[in-house]
Amino acid sequence: xxxxxxxxxxxxxxxxxxxxxxxxxxxxxxxxxxxxxxxxxxxxxxxxxxxxxxxxxxxxxxxxxxxxxxxxxxxxxxxxxxxxxxxxxxxxxxxxxxxxxxxxxxxxxxxxxxxxxxxxxxxxxxxxxxxxxxxxxxxxxxxxxxxxxxxxxxxxxxxxxxxxxxxxxxxxxxxxxxxxxxxxxxxxxxxxxxxxxxxxxxxxxxxxxxxxxxxxxxxxxxxxxxxxxxxxxxxxxxxxxxxxxxxxxxxxxxxxxxxxxxxxxxxxxxxxxxxxxxxxxxxxxxxxxxxxxxxxxxxxxxxxxxxxxxxxxxxxxxxxxxxxxxxx
Amino acid sequence: xxxxxxxxxxxxxxxxxxxxxxxxxxxxxxxxxxxxxxxxxxxxxxxxxxxxxxxxxxxxxxxxxxxxxxxxxxxxxxxxxxxxxxxxxxxxxxxxxxxxxxxxxxxxxxxxxxxxxxxxxxxxxxxxxxxxxxxxxxxxxxxxxxxxxxxxxxxxxxxxxxxxxxxxxxxxxxxxxxxxxxxxxxxxxxxxxxxxxxxxxxxxxxxxxxxxxxxxxxxxxxxxxxxxxxxxxxxxxxxxxxxxxxxxxxxxxxxxxxxxxxxxxxxxxxxxxxxxxxxxxxxxxxxxxxxxxxxxxxxxxxxxxxxxxxxxxxxxxxxxxxxxxxxxxxxxxxxxxxxxxxxxxxxx
Numbered sequence: 053x054x055x056x057x058x059x060x061x062x063x064x065x066x067x068x069x070x071x072x073x074x075x076x077x078x079x080x081x082x083x084x085x086x087x088x089x090x091x092x093x094x095x096x097x098x099x100x101x102x103x104x105x106x107x108x109x110x111x112x113x114x115x116x117x118x119x120x121x122x123x124x125x126x127x128x129x130x131x132x133x134x135x136x137x138x139x140x141x142x143x144x145x146x147x148x149x150x151x152x153x154x155x156x157x158x159x160x161x162x163x164x165x166x167x168x169x170x171x172x173x174x175x176x177x178x179x180x181x182x183x184x185x186x187x188x189x190x191x192x193x194x195x196x197x198x199x200x201x202x203x204x205x206x207x208x209x210x211x212x213x214x215x216x217x218x219x220x221x222x223x224x225x226x227x228x229x230x231x232x233x234x235x236x237x238x239x240x241x242x243x244x245x246x247x248x249x250x251x252x253x254x255x256x257x258x259x260x261x262x263x264x265x266x267x268x269x270x271x272x273x274x275x276x277x278x279x280x281x282x283x284x285x286x287x288x289x290x291x292x293x294x295x296x297x298x299x300x301x302x303x304x305x306x307x308x309x310x311x312x313x314x315x316x317x318x319x320x321x322x323x324x325x326x327x328x329x330x331x332x333x334x335x336x337x338x339x340x341x342x343x344x345x346x347x348x349x350x351x352x353x354x355x356x357x358x359x360x361x362x363x364x365x366x367x368x369x370x371x372x373x374x375x376x377x378x379x380x
Numbered sequence: 381x382x383x384x385x386x387x388x389x390x391x392x393x394x395x396x397x398x399x400x401x402x403x404x405x406x407x408x409x410x411x412x413x414x415x416x417x418x419x420x421x422x423x424x425x426x427x428x429x430x431x432x433x434x435x436x437x438x439x440x441x442x443x444x445x446x447x448x449x450x451x452x453x454x455x456x457x458x459x460x461x462x463x464x465x466x467x468x469x470x471x472x473x474x475x476x477x478x479x480x481x482x483x484x485x486x487x488x489x490x491x492x493x494x495x496x497x498x499x500x501x502x503x504x505x506x507x508x509x510x511x512x513x514x515x516x517x518x519x520x521x522x523x524x525x526x527x528x529x530x531x532x533x534x535x536x537x538x539x540x541x542x543x544x545x546x547x548x549x550x551x552x553x554x555x556x557x558x559x560x561x562x563x564x565x566x567x568x569x570x571x572x573x574x575x576x577x578x579x580x581x582x583x584x585x586x587x588x589x590x591x592x593x594x595x596x597x598x599x600x601x602x603x604x605x606x607x608x609x610x611x612x613x614x615x616x617x618x619x620x621x622x623x624x625x626x627x628x629x630x631x632x633x634x635x636x637x638x639x640x641x642x643x644x645x646x647x648x649x650x651x652x653x654x655x656x657x658x659x660x661x662x663x664x665x666x667x668x669x670x671x672x673x674x675x676x677x678x679x680x681x682x683x684x685x686x687x688x689x690x691x692x693x694x695x696x697x698x699x700x701x702x703x704x705x706x707x708x709x710x711x712x713x714x715x716x717x718x719x720x721x722x723x724x725x726x727x728x
Binding site for chain 2: 077104108109111113114115116117118119120121122123124125126128129130144147148153154155156157158159160161162163193194196216217218239242247297329331
């Protein structure tokens with residue numbers, strides 16, 4: 053175990069997996085000579101050469117489709133987007149090709165692709181570069197969607213995503229790259245896709261949260277414990293599709309109250325789906341309506357003060373917890 | 381109609397068996413599509429069904445010179461490409477019928493035929509969407525240091541889409557063994573090429589990519605197509621250089637089964653003109669006859685053989701069961717679909 057950054061954990065995962073399997077290659081903008089726009093691929097070009105660490109022109113649709121073609125014939129591409137906002141240019145290749153082609157071919161081949169890059173809130177880069185489109189991808193059958201919030205999860209989940217035989221959308225938190233955490237050095241350290249983790253045990257309310265807002269939720273849990281004596285259980289699904297909802301249900305059946313937090317927009321968000329699962333399967337256990345804390349239903353504003361209030365903050369989560377626990 | 385790339389022996393030095401085999405493929409393609417039209421009208425085939433009638437010289441001329449390890453990928457007018465590449469005609473018809481013995485278990489349909497056992501990589505129905513996929517296959521070929529090539533067919537309207545530039549640029553930049561064959565049948569659905577593309581010969585766009593050649597040829601002449609694609613294959617196999625071929629052709633039928641053969645965007649006279657003067661099968665038969673390679677009796681024999689294959693395909697497809705409901709959720713993921721009952725409680 054060593055304390056490393058989220059960025060370094062991802063780098064370890066890439067390096068270890070590429071050493072293990074020569075069919076894996078990394079492709080994207082600035083992944084090679086520049087060492088990665090966020091330095092996640094630092095040193096990989098030097099170790100693996102240009103056929104395995106390939107700088108591409110700014111052509112997201114082109115190199116995403118390229119990854120699909122290479123995966124169809126058995127390679128295991130990792131396609132990096134400089135940010136997930138740019139993947140909007142590749143949406144046809146992701147949704148119509150990567151997600152569906154296996155089905156349309158009656159299962160004749162696999163689609164062992166990993167699409168990865170920074171996602172969610174960023175610092176003052178404004179509306180086109182800062183957004184959480186997690187639910188877009190989670191909507192699509194044929195895709196798996198992963199969004200780690202810690203360095204440890206980032207490493208274990210990326211390794212599993214790369215080894216998976218299906219197309220995986222891997223959403224890295226743009227503001228998490230510098231965050232440090234204990235990360236196992238073991239090359240076989242894997243976190244299976246589709247497993248939630250209880251990040252903090254509690255008894256009075258369940259908070260379901262993924263990606264960067266996990267850290268705000270943990271802060272909020274501490275505040276309500278100290279100020280209100282509320283014991284909050286914090287669960288990170290980590291994989292958004294397929295989601296381990298059983299862990300959430302088990303917790304809600306115990307706490308009878310739930311707050312769901314995400315960076316994305318409120319309408320048809322990840323939380324909307326979780327609410328649906330809870331109301332169907334734990335309706336009789338609920339003592340209060342479920343509360344949601346989301347990103348503001350606006351494009352991300354540039355001004356620092358506006359941006360700060362646009363994404364979920366610990367104090368909004370505190371308010372939602374108190375409301376749900378009838379402590380206002 | 382267009383210039384020849386090379387002038388050489390009219391029959392390309394091919395022996396009689398190879399020449400007849402090409403004719404057989406063309407006639408099978410024609411009769412197979414005519415039968416598909418009939419089955420569509422009978423309601424056995426649904427959805428969109430785009431027929432290849434009139435364009436047979438392109439698929440036959442471009443696919444017959446390939447090796448087993450080579451790859452073929454195309455758009456949604458794909459039945460004949462699949463046949464010529466070696467797909468089982470029965471599996472294609474069963475797919476058109478939406479049956480379990482179809483190449484994709486009835487889940488892809490007319491526009492999404494796949495058979496990886498013969499390296500036929502689809503059947504792609506989003507215009508231009510498969511070009512980057514073809515480049516990815518080319519990338520995998522070089523990654524594995526194989527000397528295979530990938531032939532990617534595309535319609536004329538693809539030349540105007542962003543993926544065209546992205547794909548050709550990547551193929552030239554990375555020196556990938558991909559041959560892009562534009563089937564310019566004069567119309568993107570109902571829009572004439574000159575109303576969509578600000579260029580006369582689409583292959584001229586190759587000049588934007590270093591190392592790429594662009595050749596515009598008569599796509600109604602199967603031997604010309606073959607000669608040209610052989611030259612492009614050699615560039616790809618030996619020198620890892622991509623080529624853009626534009627085969628000028630014409631579809632004798634509507635864009636899809638829901639489009640009449642003529643009417644709003646092209647005249648009856650125009651269609652008749654192409655059918656009477658430019659039919660690729662008639663032209664090829666004339667050449668073979670001129671060289672005493674074929675007689676009427678041979679043609680009868682081919683027609684009978686082809687008829688038997690087509691009839692048998694229909695018979696097979698009719699007998700094949702519809703896919704069972706359990707197929708609804710299979711093949712989405714490599715493992716079982718997780719939590720079907722939770723996501724979909726009332727369908728079962």
